[in-house]
Amino acid sequence: MEERDFDVKLLPELLEERRFVEARSVLSEMNPIDIAIALGEVPEESLLKLFRILPKEIAADVFVEMDSDEQELLIKGFSDAELQAVIREMYVDDAVDLIEEMPAIVVNRILRHTDPATRKEINELLKYPEDSAGSVMTTEYMSLKSSMTVEDAFERIRKTGDEKEDIYTCYVMDPNRKLQGIVSVRELLLSDRNQLIGDLMETNVISVTTLADQETAAKLFDKYNLTALPVTDTEDRLVGIITVDDAIDVIQEENTEDIEKMAALLPQDETYFETTVLQHARNRLPWLFILMFSSIMTGLIIEHYEVAFQTMPLLVALMPMLMDTGGNCGTQASTLMIRGLALDQIRLSDYVKALGKELRVALLVGTCLSIVNGVRVYIQYHDVKLAFVIGSTLLFVVMVAKCLGCTLPMLAKKLKLDPAIMASPLMTTLVDVSAVFIYFQIATAVLL
């Protein structure tokens, strides 16, 4: 880390002093991803110069890892030959990602300098819907025929492997490109050279279709410990593969999306700083308005009990504790449900079992909180009736909150909505209504 920081600061200086050989040797020692990060920190005017001194064999790798702003800057500075060289070295799925980020004029220039075959593949990939398996796959996989021997397979890998994104899983197809089976390079290495691929291949293949959700694909990696996953069309023909590094990106993306939804945000693809202020406001306002409406409801219930708190103003001061604790209890339960559902550890059919568990937890947690708070109120205000009201309200509120927290994510799932929306903010607001209602019902009955 420290070494890298040193390099970054050094680079523009080396450039200024025209010590290109040194700069090049510093860069060639570094990992392409670290170079991309380092280039993100140099002044814009040095960027193209530095990129040009990169060893040719890693230039494209570095380019792929850079932020889209810098990619755009570079492309605008590239000669036609440079642009062609970079695109030729890129994997098709990376080219697609690049094109999706660039403005139309840059896209045109990129496509003009792409060879026709690749251009056709790019255009095919661009057609898949966002977040589908098709949109994250690559078309550069290793294909074999079942009639080949292990020796033939190695020969083919040696000849064509260089341009494939993953070579460790090979796909066996029939003449109609239907996927017959897969065979790993591990299997090939450990087998006799004369064995037939058809005899070695695993025919029970886990795959997804192009239109499957990318999350479904990523979950298969997690479940079956895959390193690559074949993607087929509706007629079972192999059209591409998803590699494990892209699956990890999808997993992180989906986690971020869930976390954002759980915080009453509309999810976004860009990072925090890439998102404009206006877009941030747009992502935040919808849920704020919805939740505001529901807390206005709470207010209306409170209005209804005006007499109660005019007679006994202390009731108002004790309200936030009841509402907050209820909200927190609901949040805890709903979060466990949401995460359990997301990881397939909890299923819809487990609802009764989960509810039973939550009720028992609520009883335990609620009793603890009630006793502590009842005693606290008694010591502070010397009013045993008030202590009873607070204690029993708290127990009820915790029970209701845990039930809601358990039920609502399940209900959302049942209704084919994302359970993640049933998280903290919605829970807090919904539990508020019940808390206020229970509180004033008990208070008016006991105290007035």
Added chain:
Amino acid sequence: MEERDFDVKLLPELLEERRFVEARSVLSEMNPIDIAIALGEVPEESLLKLFRILPKEIAADVFVEMDSDEQELLIKGFSDAELQAVIREMYVDDAVDLIEEMPAIVVNRILRHTDPATRKEINELLKYPEDSAGSVMTTEYMSLKSSMTVEDAFERIRKTGDEKEDIYTCYVMDPNRKLQGIVSVRELLLSDRNQLIGDLMETNVISVTTLADQETAAKLFDKYNLTALPVTDTEDRLVGIITVDDAIDVIQEENTEDIEKMAALLPQDETYFETTVLQHARNRLPWLFILMFSSIMTGLIIEHYEVAFQTMPLLVALMPMLMDTGGNCGTQASTLMIRGLALDQIRLSDYVKALGKELRVALLVGTCLSIVNGVRVYIQYHDVKLAFVIGSTLLFVVMVAKCLGCTLPMLAKKLKLDPAIMASPLMTTLVDVSAVFIYFQIATAVLL
């Protein structure tokens, strides 16, 4: 999916009717992971019988994927020979995972039936602290010498590859086991058979030490698109590798942990149903007590303004909306910060930049909410002063909430705490205090 359900229901029946050959053929068509899931659903008394008809070559793979309850049940039913066979087929890291889950008496039996060399390795691995890189690594990696040719390397892989968990990255070590470089099987396959490993290997190797946090290791997979990561001791000697499937598990585990912390839960390793009611209560109570205390503070501030809401009871009914909206705004900001920090998209040095952005977003969001709510209050209560109080309070509260939401996770990071604790529940409770204070200050000044 449907096919699998069919199999599961069928299996005990086939067993009852002693149709073992059929049962075996159904099972041998299935993926070991699916078999493990299916076996989790059969009655306990059929479990051992079904396990015994599994084809030998997949029995250990299935065993590794089963829940610890079922593993324990099986081990108790195994003959010594069966136990030895399963353990012999297991990778050392899986054996360690198994031992960590089993009661002492079962552990003793397992270790008694493990060969001395493996037992030594297991004991070494058991010493690494929980959640360290050492605790998730495996010691079964492919090692090469720099003096070997590509041909020699293939020969070695062919001989010893069968028992290695990952063979696609090979590790080149000097006689003192110091890691000199790595070479991929891809590189080997695409190179001339007579080339020296020493000339082919990449010497700029990304690695972690055994005591590094497993999260640090998992992040390296994500950042550098790795499929395996070498783990070294403090003297740079290679002691193991982490494979990508384990890295994905760590990523999911760390995400779950963050999400649980964000919901005021103490994180737990077990799944929802594996955790007992008592343990659930223990995980939930600490934060509930802490947050309860802070909402009692809010109550004390409210008590201070008793005169205000006795004069104008309506003020109480409008309180939940202000508190909830403030809490939600704070939650949105803090969640974006927490996630950005976790993914290294936001750094501590970005604080001023982030705060500036949040303030601008808050101004925009706050203005929208204020206007809508001011108008709403005016229409509902025909009180222009009250509408002004609500509108201006809301704007202030949103500004304060966004500032807190931006600042607290950064502050936690600075203090080497986990930013995830600064999420929704804490934010809600903290913002409440400020909301109530701002509200009554403005209300008393304007209305009374």
